[in-house]
Amino acid sequence: MTPILDAQGLCKKFGAVTAAWGISISIDPDTVVGLIGTNGAGKTTFVNMVTGYLKPDSGNIHFKGQDVTALHPRQITRLGICRSFQIPQLYDSLTVLENVVVALSIVLHNSKRAWWRRGPRIVPGHQAPPVAAAEIMLDRFGLRPYRTSRAGVLPEGVRKLLDIAMALAVKPEMLILDEPTSGVSTDEKFGIMDTVMNAVRSHGVTVLFVEHDMEIVSRYAKRVIAFYEGKVLADGAPSHVLGDPDVRKYVVGGQVAALDASKESARA
Amino acid sequence: MREVVALLVDGIIYSSWLFIIALGLTLIYGVMKILNMAHGSLYALGAYVAATLVGYWLGHGYAPLASYGMLALAAVIVGLVAGPLLERGLLRFMYGRDEVVLLLVTYALFLILEDVAKLIWGVEPYYISEPYGMLGNLDFAGLTYPVYNLVLIAVSVIAGVALASVLRYTHHGKLLSAVIHDREISLAMGINVARFYLVTFTIGTMLAAIGGALTAPTVSVVPGMGVQVIVLAFAVVVVGGLGSLPGAALGALIVGLVRSAAVHYKPEVELFSIYAVMALVLIFRPKGLFAAAEVRKI
Amino acid sequence: MKRPDATQLALIAALIAFLVLGLLLPKWLFLLTLSLGKGLVVLGLMLLLRTGLVSFGQGLFYCLGAYAVGSLGQFFVIKDALLLLLTGVAIGALVALLLGFLMAKYRDIFFAMLSLAFSMILYGLLVKSAALGSTDGFNVPPPTLFGSPVGGAAHQYALFALACVMVFVAALVLHAYFETPLGRLSPAIRDNEIRVEYMGASVRQAIHVKYVIAGALAGLGGALTAMTVGHIDPDLAYWTTSGEFVFVAILSGTGSVIAPFLGSVVFEVIRTYAYQYSPNTWQLVVGGALLLVIIFLPSGLWSVFGYLRRRGSA
Numbered sequence: 001m002t003p004i005l006d007a008q009g010l011c012k013k014f015g016a017v018t019a020a021w022g023i024s025i026s027i028d029p030d031t032v033v034g035l036i037g038t039n040g041a042g043k044t045t046f047v048n049m050v051t052g053y054l055k056p057d058s059g060n061i062h063f064k065g066q067d068v069t070a071l072h073p074r075q076i077t078r079l080g081i082c083r084s085f086q087i088p089q090l091y092d093s094l095t096v097l098e099n100v101v102v103a104l105s106i107v108l109h110n111s112k113r114a115w116w117r118r119g120p121r122i123v124p125g126h127q128a129p130p131v132a133a134a135e136i137m138l139d140r141f142g143l144r145p146y147r148t149s150r151a152g153v154l155p156e157g158v159r160k161l162l163d164i165a166m167a168l169a170v171k172p173e174m175l176i177l178d179e180p181t182s183g184v185s186t187d188e189k190f191g192i193m194d195t196v197m198n199a200v201r202s203h204g205v206t207v208l209f210v211e212h213d214m215e216i217v218s219r220y221a222k223r224v225i226a227f228y229e230g231k232v233l234a235d236g237a238p239s240h241v242l243g244d245p246d247v248r249k250y251v252v253g254g255q256v257a258a259l260d261a262s263k264e265s266a267r268a
Numbered sequence: 269m270r271e272v273v274a275l276l277v278d279g280i281i282y283s284s285w286l287f288i289i290a291l292g293l294t295l296i297y298g299v300m301k302i303l304n305m306a307h308g309s310l311y312a313l314g315a316y317v318a319a320t321l322v323g324y325w326l327g328h329g330y331a332p333l334a335s336y337g338m339l340a341l342a343a344v345i346v347g348l349v350a351g352p353l354l355e356r357g358l359l360r361f362m363y364g365r366d367e368v369v370l371l372l373v374t375y376a377l378f379l380i381l382e383d384v385a386k387l388i389w390g391v392e393p394y395y396i397s398e399p400y401g402m403l404g405n406l407d408f409a410g411l412t413y414p415v416y417n418l419v420l421i422a423v424s425v426i427a428g429v430a431l432a433s434v435l436r437y438t439h440h441g442k443l444l445s446a447v448i449h450d451r452e453i454s455l456a457m458g459i460n461v462a463r464f465y466l467v468t469f470t471i472g473t474m475l476a477a478i479g480g481a482l483t484a485p486t487v488s489v490v491p492g493m494g495v496q497v498i499v500l501a502f503a504v505v506v507v508g509g510l511g512s513l514p515g516a517a518l519g520a521l522i523v524g525l526v527r528s529a530a531v532h533y534k535p536e537v538e539l540f541s542i543y544a545v546m547a548l549v550l551i552f553r554p555k556g557l558f559a560a561a562e563v564r565k566i
Numbered sequence: 567m568k569r570p571d572a573t574q575l576a577l578i579a580a581l582i583a584f585l586v587l588g589l590l591l592p593k594w595l596f597l598l599t600l601s602l603g604k605g606l607v608v609l610g611l612m613l614l615l616r617t618g619l620v621s622f623g624q625g626l627f628y629c630l631g632a633y634a635v636g637s638l639g640q641f642f643v644i645k646d647a648l649l650l651l652l653t654g655v656a657i658g659a660l661v662a663l664l665l666g667f668l669m670a671k672y673r674d675i676f677f678a679m680l681s682l683a684f685s686m687i688l689y690g691l692l693v694k695s696a697a698l699g700s701t702d703g704f705n706v707p708p709p710t711l712f713g714s715p716v717g718g719a720a721h722q723y724a725l726f727a728l729a730c731v732m733v734f735v736a737a738l739v740l741h742a743y744f745e746t747p748l749g750r751l752s753p754a755i756r757d758n759e760i761r762v763e764y765m766g767a768s769v770r771q772a773i774h775v776k777y778v779i780a781g782a783l784a785g786l787g788g789a790l791t792a793m794t795v796g797h798i799d800p801d802l803a804y805w806t807t808s809g810e811f812v813f814v815a816i817l818s819g820t821g822s823v824i825a826p827f828l829g830s831v832v833f834e835v836i837r838t839y840a841y842q843y844s845p846n847t848w849q850l851v852v853g854g855a856l857l858l859v860i861i862f863l864p865s866g867l868w869s870v871f872g873y874l875r876r877r878g879s880a
Binding site: 279303344356358362366368369371372373375376377378379380382383384387388391441473495499502503506510535536537538540542543544547548552554 | 620621668670672675676678679680682683684686687689690691693694695741778805809812816846847848850851853854856857861862
Binding site: 051093104 | 762
């Protein structure tokens with residue numbers, strides 16, 4: 001199977017700090033990959049290089065066979081990669097419904113098919129697209145109760161969901177989530193991940209997510225890549241990577257003891 | 269050859285004037301991130317108060333040479349009265365709002381101050397030319413210059429050096445540099461940011477007023493004299509980089525010399541040349557010559 | 567044919583109301599026509615405001631439109647009103663297209679002050695141009711429409727009616743524009759440019775387009791003003807003229823395409839009376855009003871209507 005994303009030999013230095021030492025990663029389509037590593041290990045740098053925010057000093061990145069190394073984030077998004085942000089990037093003065101409608105409008109605008117065509121007023125319950133499509137999206141993400149609230153006043157968990165919903169509105173082939181459950185209470189974390197995974201389930205979207213919470217990683221990722229000091233430390237199935245002694249030592253630390261304990265008690 | 273010397277000297281004189289009026293503007297922007305559109309009105313206030321004081325002083329037959337002190341006094345008065353009044357009375361309620369909102373607030377201030385000047389001093393022009401002529405002329409390379417203009421150069425140099433030294437070498441100056449860098453962190457470290465803002469705005473106002481006071485003897489003091497100033501000051505500051513002191517100096521020099529060349533060779537493009545320089549600099553250096561580094565956003 | 571929405575109905579009603587008003591109050595024709603012309607500039611500003619940009623230099627296009635009309639009439643004896651108005655639009659759009667390459671790279675204060683500087687460049691050129699009358703400017707010969715005279719003291723109503731129709735069309739177009747994908751980008755750009763870019767749209771291109779639209783509208787407004795007043799001078803490009811437009815735009819708010827015109831009429835009416843009674847406090851009043859609006863009504867006067875009937879609008 002040809003990989004949907006193929007990064008070869010990525011190197012990136014910030015002054016004296018090397019964030020990436022020849023990182024090579026291939027990702028198959030329609031899978032869920034978790035990226036773990038301590039802060040500064042290089043996972044965010046990797047994501048930023050893939051999404052075009054940073055240019056690698058050397059190496060290249062291919063997406064669906066096309067070289068995207070030197071492209072602007074805008075172009076990369078149009079090719080099919082969309083990301084969510086650690087700090088949700090929303091249109092704070094607009095309502096949740098308006099946020100999603102705007103996201104869908106941007107898609108229309110990009111496709112150049114209907115950039116001139118006037119859409120309907122954004123009133124909840126309106127039948128015409130993109131408002132109707134937006135409402136469907138809101139339902140998928142469980143955001144219907146908030147649809148007339150301004151994005152700026154929402155609780156953090158809802159903001160995260162909206163951020164991811166907007167990233168999905170672009171109908172990407174690859175969705176990159178940057179710490180989707182950070183800053184959110186423990187009980188909400190699973191809710192968010194369940195919602196997201198359900199929303200992408202039947203659409204063949206490849207998901208990459210950066211996470212610090214190992215429980216989330218072990219539950220949702222089919223493959224885990226551990227970063228350490230700019231290199232890939234381990235790569236494989238979650239149980240294998242999370243059980244790797246180096247990974248335990250440098251990346252995961254105490255969390256794994258809790259994980260093991262909960263697995264023990266689950267088995268018992 | 270004489271042509272070139274004349275051009276250079278005129279250019280430097282004009283540059284000095286530009287520097288004085290730009291200095292206050294860039295200082296206030298650098299520290300408070302406010303582009304003060306009322307800068308021109310404060311300049312005008314300086315001129316008006318100077319006209320009143322000098323008129324009173326000379327009218328009562330006191331020592332003519334001390335009328336220069338009156339010019340300085342005018343600047344100090346305007347600075348100490350208008351500065352705190354505007355900063356404490358209005359601006360401080362607007363901190364934290366968008367830069368452009370603050371710009372509009374200062375624009376509103378400009379409108380108000382223009383009329384305040386009219387209400388206090390009327391619409392008739394004031395003339396206080398004595399200080400201009402009193403120091404006599406200097407003959408230099410076959411040209412004649414009023415010594416007053418050379419005093420202008422001296423004042424601008426002193427002001428620039430003084431401010432730079434304060435920023436670099438004094439304790440308060442270093443604290444101010446911290447505030448310029450990051451207001452939040454400075455607050456968290458216990459720096460009295462509010463006091464720094466007050467002092468900065470007062471000094472900036474004083475500098476604007478000095479510009480006006482020094483100019484008053486060379487022109488007729490009329491309503492609207494500050495309107496042109498804000499655009500010129502902005503052009504200089506933008507060329508040099510918003511918030512940069514050496515930038516203001518370099519910007520003033522460049523703009524002043526270019527304008528001088530225009531006046532000497534093709535007077536019709538005088539105004540155009542100033543803004544053309546600005547536009548050109550921006551095409552190649554979008555944030556000005558000495559622009560501050562940009563911080564990563566995500 | 568879709569059912570017309572509230573704003574479209576309001577525009578139709580306003581058009582009829584204005585046309586009737588013009589017949590009933592001939593003494594007000596001059597002021598009303600002038601307000602409509604200036605309102606067009608403010609409409610363009612409103613588009614920019616929605617995108618998060620304040621231009622202190624719309625006077626540039628306003629002046630260009632006016633001088634285009636004046637020059638065509640004075641030097642080339644072209645008097646057809648429609649042609650003149652079209653020229654105003656064209657020249658505003660063209661110059662905005664060129665300047666937009668630079669302007670679209672800037673935001674906030676830089677955008678505001680750069681636009682101001684460009685309008686002052688035009689001012690500087692005009693003031694030193696003897697051929698164009700320098701500070702005095704020159705007169706604009708009254709235009710004609712399909713042969714019959716329009717404007718001037720004897721035919722004010724014809725020009726006023728033409729202005730009403732122009733404004734009606736412009737407002738309708740902009741209103742529709744706000745609901746196209748490109749139009750919907752405006753508040754998104756204002757709120758979060760990064761998000762817009764990461765969804766694949768070019769913010770710079772979008773701003774460029776809006777700048778051109780605003781320039782075209784300002785050019786149209788300038789052309790109309792030239793025909794109404796019958797005289798043009800470089801003050802049209804002075805930054806304080808642009809400042810007035812900004813004031814009216816802030817006062818009117820960004821809620822509806824009708825607002826700029828109502829705001830403009832209110833402004834002109836108050837200005838006329840204020841000048842008569844106390845010319846030395848007019849700027850004080852404007853400055854004070856601006857401060858009040860900024861402090862208490864950040865969304866402009868129109869937000870009062872918004873309070874009364876809360877409607878979602880992007």
